[in-house]
Amino acid sequence: MKDIKISDCLDNIDPAEINNIEMSDGMKDKFSVERMISVKRIKKIVFDEISVNTDSVNINKKRKKISGRKLAVIISAAVLIISTSVYGMNYFGTLEKYFPGIVQMMKDDVQDVSAKVEKNGVVLTVEAAVNDGIEAIISYNLTMKDGSAFDERIDASIIKLDGLTQADYTDRLDLTDDNKKLEGYINPKLNIENGKSINDYNLTLSITDLITRQHAEEVSKLNLNQIINGVKNQPVELIPDIAQGFVVEKAEVYNGKVKIECGYTYETVRGSGDTPARIRKLSAAPHIIGLKNMKTGEIINPDESKEFNKLSFSINEGTDLSGLNPIISYNKENVVVAGTWEVPIKLKAADVISKDINKTYILADKKMILKKVTVTPLGVYLNGAFVNYDDTELPIGLSAKAYLEDALGRVYLVYNNGQILHLTGSYGETNKSEYGNMEAKFTYSNLEIGEEISDGNRTVKDRRIFIDIDEISSIIVKDIAIPLR
Amino acid sequence: MFYQYILVKALFNFLVLNERCEEMNDRELFEGIKQKDTCCLEQFIEKYTSYIAKIVTLVGGKSLRKQDIEEITADVFISVWQNAEKINLIGNSMKSYLGAIARNKTKTVLYSKKVELLPLNEDILFTDILMSDEIAEKETYELVNRTICEMEEPDREIFIRRYFFFEKIREIAEHLSMNNKTVETRLLRGREKLKSMLVERGIAQ
Numbered sequence: 001m002k003d004i005k006i007s008d009c010l011d012n013i014d015p016a017e018i019n020n021i022e023m024s025d026g027m028k029d030k031f032s033v034e035r036m037i038s039v040k041r042i043k044k045i046v047f048d049e050i051s052v053n054t055d056s057v058n059i060n061k062k063r064k065k066i067s068g069r070k071l072a073v074i075i076s077a078a079v080l081i082i083s084t085s086v087y088g089m090n091y092f093g094t095l096e097k098y099f100p101g102i103v104q105m106m107k108d109d110v111q112d113v114s115a116k117v118e119k120n121g122v123v124l125t126v127e128a129a130v131n132d133g134i135e136a137i138i139s140y141n142l143t144m145k146d147g148s149a150f151d152e153r154i155d156a157s158i159i160k161l162d163g164l165t166q167a168d169y170t171d172r173l174d175l176t177d178d179n180k181k182l183e184g185y186i187n188p189k190l191n192i193e194n195g196k197s198i199n200d201y202n203l204t205l206s207i208t209d210l211i212t213r214q215h216a217e218e219v220s221k222l223n224l225n226q227i228i229n230g231v232k233n234q235p236v237e238l239i240p241d242i243a244q245g246f247v248v249e250k251a252e253v254y255n256g257k258v259k260i261e262c263g264y265t266y267e268t269v270r271g272s273g274d275t276p277a278r279i280r281k282l283s284a285a286p287h288i289i290g291l292k293n294m295k296t297g298e299i300i301n302p303d304e305s306k307e308f309n310k311l312s313f314s315i316n317e318g319t320d321l322s323g324l325n326p327i328i329s330y331n332k333e334n335v336v337v338a339g340t341w342e343v344p345i346k347l348k349a350a351d352v353i354s355k356d357i358n359k360t361y362i363l364a365d366k367k368m369i370l371k372k373v374t375v376t377p378l379g380v381y382l383n384g385a386f387v388n389y390d391d392t393e394l395p396i397g398l399s400a401k402a403y404l405e406d407a408l409g410r411v412y413l414v415y416n417n418g419q420i421l422h423l424t425g426s427y428g429e430t431n432k433s434e435y436g437n438m439e440a441k442f443t444y445s446n447l448e449i450g451e452e453i454s455d456g457n458r459t460v461k462d463r464r465i466f467i468d469i470d471e472i473s474s475i476i477v478k479d480i481a482i483p484l485r
Numbered sequence: 486m487f488y489q490y491i492l493v494k495a496l497f498n499f500l501v502l503n504e505r506c507e508e509m510n511d512r513e514l515f516e517g518i519k520q521k522d523t524c525c526l527e528q529f530i531e532k533y534t535s536y537i538a539k540i541v542t543l544v545g546g547k548s549l550r551k552q553d554i555e556e557i558t559a560d561v562f563i564s565v566w567q568n569a570e571k572i573n574l575i576g577n578s579m580k581s582y583l584g585a586i587a588r589n590k591t592k593t594v595l596y597s598k599k600v601e602l603l604p605l606n607e608d609i610l611f612t613d614i615l616m617s618d619e620i621a622e623k624e625t626y627e628l629v630n631r632t633i634c635e636m637e638e639p640d641r642e643i644f645i646r647r648y649f650f651f652e653k654i655r656e657i658a659e660h661l662s663m664n665n666k667t668v669e670t671r672l673l674r675g676r677e678k679l680k681s682m683l684v685e686r687g688i689a690q
Contacts, residue, residue, distance in 0.1 A: 004610045006648045006679070007603060009629035011589055013649060015581035017634045021645060022660075037555050039534045045559035046530060047523070050566050098637060153666060155674075172637060175667075213670075263612070287606050310612070331673075 094127055094139035094183040098172065109350035109377040113138070115343050121145050124341035126205055131347040132376030133197035134190050138345065140205060141183040149179035150210075151336060156182070157209040163201045164188050182210075203345045209335050216332035219292050224258060225322035227251045235263070238286075238328055253321065257303075258313040260326070262288060286330035291315075295323050352376040353484050357384075373482055511579045519569040530562055533583055537561050540587040544651050548600045549591070557594055561586050588649060602651045607672070610680055625688050629679055639663075640671050647672060 095110065109130055116125040123145050129138040138161075144150065156173060173184035186205065190198060220238040222230070228251045230236035235247035250261035291300040291313050302311040315324070354374040361368045370384040509517065509525065514532075517525025537558045541549065549557070564586055565572070565579075572582060595602060602608075610629070633644045639661055646652040646660070658668045 003612045004625065004629070004683070005608045006610060006629065006633070006644075006676070007592070007608050007651070009626045010633065010645070010649045011592070012627070013585060013630060013645070014634065015585045017581075017641075018584050018645060018649065019578070019581040021642060021650075037534070037538050037551060037558065039531065042534055042555050042559045042562070043527065043530055045556065046526070046562045046566070049559070049563050050523075050526075152664070153670065155670070213673075 092128065094141055094185060095130070095137070097183065098139075098185060111348050111350075113345060115345065117341050117343050118145055119341055120337050120339045122210060122337050122339070122341065124205070124207055124343055126343045126345055129345070129347050130377050131198055131349050132352060132378045133199060133349045134376075134381075135188070135378045136198050136347055137185050137187050137378070138205065138347075139183070139185040140343075141181050142207065142210070142341070143181050147180065150175060150182065151212050152179050153212040153214075154179075154182060154336060155211055155213070156207050157211045157333065157335075158207070159184075159186065160206050161186055161188055161203055162206055163203040164190065164198065197349060198347055199349050203347065204342050205345060206340060206342045208340045210337040211333045211335050213331040213333055215329065217289065217327055217329050219294075220326045220328055222325065223294070223322045224251065224253075224291070224324045224326075227260075227326075228253065228321065238288075238326060248326075253315075256314060256317055258291070258315055258321075258324075260288065260311045260313075262311075286328050288326045289329045290327045291324045292327050293323055294325055295320075299327070300324070350377050355482075355484055357482060370482070373484070375484065515569065515572075515579055518566060526562065526566055529565070529579075533562075533579070534558060536580065537583055537587045540584050540650070541591045544588050544591040544602065545595060546651075548595055548598065553594065557587070557590050560590050564590070603648070607676075608648070610676065611683065625683070628682070628686075628688075632679060632682060633675075636675065640675055643668055643671050644675055 092107070092110065111129045111131065113126045113129055116123055118124075121144060123143050125141050125143070127139040127141060129136055131137075142156070152175065154175060159173065173182055175182055188198070190196065220227075222236060222238060227236050227238075227248050231248055231251050235249045236251075237247050247263055248260055249263050250259070252259050288302070288311055290302065292298070293300070300313050300315065302313055352374050354372065356372050357370045359370055361370060368384060370382060372381075372383040374381040374383075509528065514525045514529050518529060538554055541554050541557045545553070545557075561583060565583070592602065633648070634641060636644060643657055643661070646657045647654070652660075654665050654668050654672075657663075658665045661668070
């Protein structure tokens with residue numbers, strides 16, 4: 001049994017991810033590290049430890065590589081161009097915010113939806129969509145009809161896209177700086193092997209209740225005696241109406257300690273299909289912060305250094321457990337505007353480049369029987385059989401009409417206006433798969449591997465948002481270039 | 486004659502080799518360290534002690550004494566020296582590698598002192614998850630790691646500042662010109678997404 005901590009998950013972060021994160025100003029001013037520590041002492045510790053002769057080994061100075069610097073200059077210029085560009089079309093608004101620059105150049109691929117519904121003084125507008133049949137990005141916003149600002153803590157309780165089955169979703173929703181618009185996008189992805197297209201479905205974007213959250217505390221109506229007796233059979237919900245399945249799974253008393261273990265059960269908002277369509281149902285994040293003696297009003301705090309879901313309280317011997325009730329801390333949802341806003345959407349697929357290949361490529365012990373390749377604004381699809389691709393890596397690159405390659409082999413596509421799109425990248429080490437042939441498992445990049453369709457054939461998708469397909473001249477799989485034009 | 490030779494050699498080392506090292510960029514210094522060139526290591530220590538100590542202090546806060554900071558900082562350099570062959574330097578700067586090593590070493594020291602760097606209810610996504618084996622565990626960790634790194638900005642930066650560098654919410658908010666509530670809300674949303682993802686993938690319930 002293992003706890004999953006976010007901070008532990010980041011132990012093996014790719015150092016490139018922290019490259020551009022500068023220390024906070026407050027941190028810099030807080031103290032002067034230079035005055036605090038002794039470089040001399042650090043050197044002594046290091047050299048004592050490595051125990052080497054201080055006679056250095058001569059090395060030759062290497063020629064300085066300048067390609068990276070040149071690239072940095074070009075990227076800086078590109079950022080400037082992007083940040084100073086002016087975009088005219090309204091329905092690009094939210095897409096531009098999240099995917100600056102590139103969307104404008106792909107305007108032929110962006111579907112102007114501009115559908116809206118108004119209810120209870122709030123207008124939901126579905127702005128635009130980019131859709132390749134398997135995946136879509138649908139932008140939308142919420143505004144007050146009278147143009148007034150939202151509470152700065154505003155959020156939506158539930159966001160879902162009805163109509164799709166066997167789909168996965170991600171979503172964003174953010175308040176603009178002037179608090180007058182909630183804007184975001186929803187990103188449904190059909191299972192690749194589904195065989196259907198998003199175009200086949202009648203979709204409905206549905207948003208329920210605009211809410212704010214505030215911290216609250218409440219004493220559970222159940223006392224410890226009831227809880228301990230209750231959990232002998234099944235978990236006990238402490239405050240069902242607010243806690244979204246926050247339960248006590250174990251509670252016991254011995255040696256003057258009350259030990260409580262809690263957990264969550266997640267509520268799923270079901271869509272109209274047979275697959276749960278839960279997009280958003282934020283937890284109230286409840287947890288126990290103490291026990292209250294209902295007779296004396298005394299608060300018993302949990303012992304320190306305990307995990308939040310495994311609490312221990314010290315109590316006096318002979319304490320009446322039926323007089324002790326847990327205090328729950330949680331985020332209370334306050335409905336600011338009640339209602340469900342629904343906008344029906346019918347998406348069209350953007351243009352794609354598709355080419356039948358029907359070739360077998362052999363690279364060392366690997367064999368790729370490639371039937372078809374497709375490049376869409378949202379990714380690259382390969383259809384075929386991939387034999388012995390069990391080492392988790394099947395890098396897919398795109399070669400463009402014009403591109404830059406830096407000293408590390410990363411390729412950047414350069415558009416006419418100077419913008420650069422990063423096409424391939426070094427994602428660090430990959431993990432070996434335990435699944436063997438035909439079940440390649442990709443742990444890096446954005447690859448999605450479809451289930452086997454027939455005779456070993458499957459579709460592999462490499463997600464890239466966004467690709468201007470007019471600029472792509474070939475696909476590169478491993479070291480094999482496959483021309484598209 | 487012999488002593489003159491020693492003196493000249495020492496002077497040469499001091500003037501020429503140090504000057505050579507001073508001119509080197511990170512990649513060149515790092516190549517020197519790989520070849521066990523202590524001149525490069527010394528120059529490297531001069532260059533990065535301040536940065537590493539700041540990261541250690543940022544992560545460790547008041548839980549660390551001056552001596553602890555110096556020892557962890559030294560440990561980072563020792564680690565680079567001992568593991569140089571294994572480090573695949575991307576780009577020409579060692580800064581991010583050193584930041585990552587410094588953070589992890591500080592975290593390890595603090596854990597050994599039983600210091601919690603973040604409130605547990607903010608850090609723990611799920612408790613008592615049954616992992617089938619080490620591979621499954623590693624994949625789960627990598628999945629969360631990757632999902633965070635693929636978050637849109639500013640969420641990615643907020644998460645890295647909070648969970649990698651353990652910055653205070655107020656400091657993150659100040660740095661990103663947001664109010665505290667916005668940062669808290671983004672962290673809350675992000676955590677919920679991570680939880681949902683693990684639930685949907687059947688890793689947690």
